[in-house]
């Protein structure tokens with residue numbers, strides 16, 4: 174008899190209407206992975222920041238035509254459905270079901286953990302919809318999952334260097350280049366969500382993974398393009414990693430370049446792609462004289478991306494270990510405190526050679 178395989182997709186979640194913007198933000202800022210402060214202080218900060226940030230965030234959410242909420246859940250549902258169909262075809266003897274576990278809004282991780290238990294899964298694969306590992310995203314979701322699901326699981330750490338993932342990005346970028354009329358003097362800005370510097374200094378492999386991915390994409394696009402990795406969506410008073418996307422948009426606009434801007438850490442459309450990349454930076458580019466500005470679409474249900482997720486799931490099911498590596502057939506950034514491989518690596522006393530494809 175076949176196995177019952179639950180594939181749990183981790184994502185951040187987003188408000189489902191204007192009234193949930195503030196409680197969603199409060200959940201986000203109450204996460205110790207986001208704000209490292211002792212408890213009564215963190216509660217107070219979460220309450221204060223969510224209250225002060227809610228009015229401007231509501232305006233931004235209202236711009237997306239999703240009833241004042243985020244399109245993140247419907248977009249993630251499309252990915253879950255596509256993945257379930259492909260996995261069913263790849264694992265014909267088994268019963269595969271995809272679940273979506275959001276971190277800060279419905280469907281909450283704790284409720285999904287209960288559904289997976291009730292379904293009676295024989296195998297549980299935890300698959301983050303974050304291609305790069307960060308303690309603030311995948312690490313936080315894993316912790317939350319473990320609080321609510323005591324059974325064994327197989328965890329995909331991250332997949333930033335998978336061949337099909339890089340090829341899907343290059344495909345989306347070249348489609349945007351065609352839409353722009355294949356101009357000369359192209360600056361390709363590969364934009365990821367930023368992080369406070371101190372999180373990276375504590376060992377988070379996210380920036381390293383983003384920058385390595387930028388170099389890998391740069392090797393695949395026309396060699397006369399300028400390719401720049403940059404970071405968007407800064408929040409709060411701390412120093413964040415750079416260069417910042419807005420300053421890169423300004424600089425390349427002043428140089429009268431044709432800008433292509435692509436998200437490399439978000440895999441579906443939501444506020445950070447539709448509003449920040451699609452509206453705010455577009456305006457900035459126009460104000461500073463860019464020759465043109467074209468937004469590259471998020472991967473969504475791009476067949477190459479769904480293939481990446483299928484490959485990661487199957488590799489996780491086949492491995493002996495319970496964690497699927499960060500970096501495909503390359504070496505895991507072991508020793509980084511944020512990487513769930515760190516413990517494995519410490520035990521082995523060396524970088525862990527990971528499963529080949």
Ligand SMILES: C=CC1=C(C)c2cc3[nH]c(cc4nc(cc5[nH]c(cc1n2)c(C)c5CCC(=O)O)C(CCC(=O)O)=C4C)c(C)c3C=C
Pocket residue numbers: 185186187188198201206207226230243244245303307309310366367368369408438439442443444445
């Ligand atoms: C790679 C993905 C992400 C990282 C890393 C990340 C870190 C991070 N985020 C905040 C603060 C906010 N993030 C918000 C929304 C949001 N962030 C991501 C992804 C990453 N965040 C997603 C997918 C979304 C959801 C967007 C949606 O459509 O709902 C928000 C809310 C929006 C806003 O008010 O701007 C905040 C706030 C911090 C502080 C942080 C690292 C410390």
Ligand SMILES: [Fe+2]
Pocket residue numbers: 366406
């Ligand atoms: Fe964020």
Ligand SMILES: [Fe+2]
Pocket residue numbers: 330498499500505506512513514515
């Ligand atoms: Fe790892």
